[in-house]
Amino acid sequence: MSGIKKIFSSRSDTNGIFFMRMQSILGFKPKEISHYEKAFTHRSLGLKKEDGNPLNYERLEFLGDAMLGAVIAAHLFEAVQGGNEGYLTKMRSKVVSRKHLNELGSELNLLRYVKANIPKENFGVNIHGNLFEALIGAIYLDRGYTYCKKFIYKRVIEPYVDIEKLEGRIISYKSVLIEWCQKEKKTFKFDTYEDTGKDTVKHFAVRLYIDGKIVAKARATSKKKAEEIASKRSFYAFQRQIENK
Amino acid sequence: MSGIKKIFSSRSDTNGIFFMRMQSILGFKPKEISHYEKAFTHRSLGLKKEDGNPLNYERLEFLGDAMLGAVIAAHLFEAVQGGNEGYLTKMRSKVVSRKHLNELGSELNLLRYVKANIPKENFGVNIHGNLFEALIGAIYLDRGYTYCKKFIYKRVIEPYVDIEKLEGRIISYKSVLIEWCQKEKKTFKFDTYEDTGKDTVKHFAVRLYIDGKIVAKARATSKKKAEEIASKRSFYAFQRQIENK
Numbered sequence: 001m002s003g004i005k006k007i008f009s010s011r012s013d014t015n016g017i018f019f020m021r022m023q024s025i026l027g028f029k030p031k032e033i034s035h036y037e038k039a040f041t042h043r044s045l046g047l048k049k050e051d052g053n054p055l056n057y058e059r060l061e062f063l064g065d066a067m068l069g070a071v072i073a074a075h076l077f078e079a080v081q082g083g084n085e086g087y088l089t090k091m092r093s094k095v096v097s098r099k100h101l102n103e104l105g106s107e108l109n110l111l112r113y114v115k116a117n118i119p120k121e122n123f124g125v126n127i128h129g130n131l132f133e134a135l136i137g138a139i140y141l142d143r144g145y146t147y148c149k150k151f152i153y154k155r156v157i158e159p160y161v162d163i164e165k166l167e168g169r170i171i172s173y174k175s176v177l178i179e180w181c182q183k184e185k186k187t188f189k190f191d192t193y194e195d196t197g198k199d200t201v202k203h204f205a206v207r208l209y210i211d212g213k214i215v216a217k218a219r220a221t222s223k224k225k226a227e228e229i230a231s232k233r234s235f236y237a238f239q240r241q242i243e244n245k
Numbered sequence: 246m247s248g249i250k251k252i253f254s255s256r257s258d259t260n261g262i263f264f265m266r267m268q269s270i271l272g273f274k275p276k277e278i279s280h281y282e283k284a285f286t287h288r289s290l291g292l293k294k295e296d297g298n299p300l301n302y303e304r305l306e307f308l309g310d311a312m313l314g315a316v317i318a319a320h321l322f323e324a325v326q327g328g329n330e331g332y333l334t335k336m337r338s339k340v341v342s343r344k345h346l347n348e349l350g351s352e353l354n355l356l357r358y359v360k361a362n363i364p365k366e367n368f369g370v371n372i373h374g375n376l377f378e379a380l381i382g383a384i385y386l387d388r389g390y391t392y393c394k395k396f397i398y399k400r401v402i403e404p405y406v407d408i409e410k411l412e413g414r415i416i417s418y419k420s421v422l423i424e425w426c427q428k429e430k431k432t433f434k435f436d437t438y439e440d441t442g443k444d445t446v447k448h449f450a451v452r453l454y455i456d457g458k459i460v461a462k463a464r465a466t467s468k469k470k471a472e473e474i475a476s477k478r479s480f481y482a483f484q485r486q487i488e489n490k
Contacts, residue, residue, distance in 0.1 A: 049326075051326060052462075052463060052464070052474065052478070053326050053327050054329075058329060058330050059322060059328075059329065059330055059333065061330055062318060062322065062330035062333045062334060063318055063319060063322045065318075066314050066315045066317075066318030066319070066337075067315055067318075067319075069311050069314060069315065070311045070312055070314065070315035070390075072311075073307060073308055073310075073311030073312075074308060074311070074312075074385065077304060077307065077308045077382075081294075081296060081298050082298050083304075084299075084303060084304065085303050085304055085306055085307035088304065088307045089307060092311075137322075140319065145315075145390040145391070145394075146390070149390075217297070218297055219297070229297065233297070233298075
């Protein structure tokens with residue numbers, strides 16, 4: 001890595017400004033700063049590793065993308081208990097969309113750390129997201145999965161992954177479902193009854209019929225709650241059809 | 246999780262045969278066996294969790310798929326230094342293809358652990374791969390990323406991920422390139438010269454020209470080696486075009 005040392009020597013060997021800036025973005029001390037230097041090395045510099053292969057951040061994007069995908073998947077798996085695997089996949093692709101990654105990279109102003117041989121105007125629109133992915137790749141190489149996860153929670157999940165927002169800010173699933181049934185000329189009916197069973201607290205059970213078929217059941221401590229839960233469940237079941245309207 | 250306890254009680258509560266079989270497949274002791282029980286619970290049983298959401302392995306597939314993708318990505322990143330991100334993506338999709346996952350699940354005979362309410366003949370062809378993914382999802386929940394990685398190295402990477410095979414068993418990149426150039430009526434020329442420089446050992450440098458343009462350079466201790474390295478580099482550059490022939 002003699003090439004990269006020369007390129008970055010002005011910042012990493014002297015007063016450690018790059019190191020300190022990375023530490024501030026990452027929230028921890030880098031162990032091996034060269035991974036991060038690579039994450040900001042643009043192909044236009046034409047650098048090569050000792051084995052002759054190109055030295056730039058592009059391969060790190062592949063690695064970072066995979067780690068981001070895994071961490072977001074694990075988070076959604078826990079956070080969205082009602083979503084089936086198709087729904088989780090769709091939610092994940094919203095979180096890791098090119099547009100969102102570009103926003104994340106842009107907000108951290110990652111562009112200012114890039115070393116390149118072309119004017120910054122010539123970078124494509126996706127450079128922000130690419131740098132963000134490459135940075136995650138560098139974290140994996142430097143510190144492994146756990147630190148990737150910490151970073152992604154701090155910079156992606158905690159500030160931006162609002163499950164309700166991702167689900168389209170649906171406040172009442174019942175109203176969405178009723179509206180959809182009206183449009184589609186489907187019948188919609190709740191069959192709600194007290195079902196306290198062995199519980200000490202009063203409980204209600206509900207069956208939701210659409211076009212005369214039971215599409216969801218639920219049980220809760222109030223009629224309203226039970227109906228909303230049943231509506232949410234059947235919303236998931238019909239989601240593709242509802243969202244295509 | 247009362248439902249699952251009942252279904253699995255015969256094997257997990259008595260003599261622990263399921264536990265021992267899992268331990269043998271996994272190569273470590275499960276901490277929380279219920280994750281693995283879930284990984285073999287088919288939707289046809291119609292089980293529900295206490296919150297009313299379905300209890301079966303389908304969501305675990307989503308999680309396992311993400312972890313598999315991340316572990317394979319990290320492995321290929323290290324193992325295929327010459328591949329750019331497009332190439333790595335393509336290699337990964339070969340490793341995690343539906344066909345390959347089905348083979349992996351089938352080899353471990355995961356089907357015999359499934360609890361279902363339908364005859365085994367009615368499972369789709371992809372059940373083997375789905376169970377394999379779900380098992381990885383269960384490992385993540387039980388033991389985290391590091392154990393997923395260990396398991397995937399043991400069951401996928403070590404026995405099956407042969408980089409050369411994935412690259413199509415190309416023995417001589419030079420011969421592949423020459424053949425391609427002949428078919429495509431492109432000129433192919435090596436410019437090879439001694440370039441020992443400051444090295445104590447004799448070195449050769451080579452420039453590879455296709456249609457009169459330099460497409461790759463290399464340097465090695467023999468002409469033959471240098472030419473092969475340059476050929477390999479330009480093979481990567483032209484790969485999509487070559488493989489579409």
